[in-house]
Amino acid sequence: MTQQANNPLHGIKLEQIVTDLVDKYGWNDLAVRININCFKENPSIKSSLKFLRRTPWARDKVEYLWLKMNKQPLPSPRTRPQFNDNAVSSQDSGAVNAHIWGK
Template identity: 60%
Template sequence: MAIQHQPNPQQNNPLHGFTLQQILELLVQYYGGFEALAKQIPLKCFSNNPSIKSSLTFLRKTPWARTQVEELFIKLKLYQTR
C-alpha cells in the first residue's frame, strides 16, 4: 500500500515562509524607508520615531494593522523576491 502525501496547504499562500519581520523589512526596503511606507499605510509606528523593533511590537498586537501590512506585501508581489 503506497503512502499518499497530502498536498501542502501552504503552497499557494504567498506569506508562507516569511516572518513578519522579513515582510516588514522588505516593505521598508521597497519604499526606501519608513516615511514612504507610512504614506501607503498610515500608522504611527511607521511615522513617529519608527524602527523595525517598535513596528513589530505594534503589528503583533494589532491584527488589523498586520493584515494591512501583509496585504500590501502580497499586492506588491514581494513574495516573489525569493
C-alpha cells in the same frame, strides 16, 4: 500542511516583510501608504514588529502591501483591506479574515 499550500506568506517572517517594505518605500512613504503611528513616530523595525504582532488589522494591511509589491496572489476583494493605488488607509472599516492568511 495542505492548509498552507495556497498561502503566499507561508515561510515568510513578519520581520522580513517589514524590512522589504522599508527598503522599497522608506519609512515616510510607508507611513503614507499605511497610516499607522509605528511607521510615523520614531519608526524602527523592532517597534513596528511589536505593534503589528498585537494588531491584526494593521498586520493584514502590511502583509497585503507586501504581497502587492511582490506581485503575489492577493486575497479575494471581499476579504482584503480596502485601499487605493496610492495609499492604504487605517480608516478601513472592514478587517481581513484571519483564515485568508493562514493564521
